[in-house]
Amino acid sequence: MSNTLPKIEREDVGGGKGRYVVRGPDGAEAEMTFTSIGTHQIIIDHTGVPDAFRGQGVGLHLVTRAVEEARAAGKKIIPLCPFAAAQFRRHPEWADVLKR
Structure with a gap:
């Protein structure tokens, strides 16, 4: 795994x-x-990582970026995507942005 995280574009x-x-x-x-719901919530609906990126932490990097932006904007995330939902279970420190 590379120590340099790839650039994410929104x-x-x-x-x-x-x-x-x-x-x-x-x-x-x-x-x-993702889909924005009003001004205070977003739904993460899909995460797709092709084989070229497997094992590099790219999927986690993408979800982390969404968490950081949601936190900065005071938004909540609804992780409908199974991968994103699994990451929220693994990262209790993200509970402040998780829509319950």
Whole structure:
């Protein structure tokens, strides 16, 4: 696993939908998609990490970015994506942004 975390870009596609994406040099993309619900909540609906990124912590890096941005904006996260939900179970320090 590399000590350098890849750059994450945020893309807002309209209608409250968007994604965080990491692009590899070979064109592979890892993504975590989200939907904003009003001004205070987001749903993480999907995390996809292709084989090119496996074992590098990219999926966790994507969810962590969403947590950091939600915390800074005073938002709550509803992790519908199974991967994101598992990460919330593993990281009790994120409880302040978890919508219960």
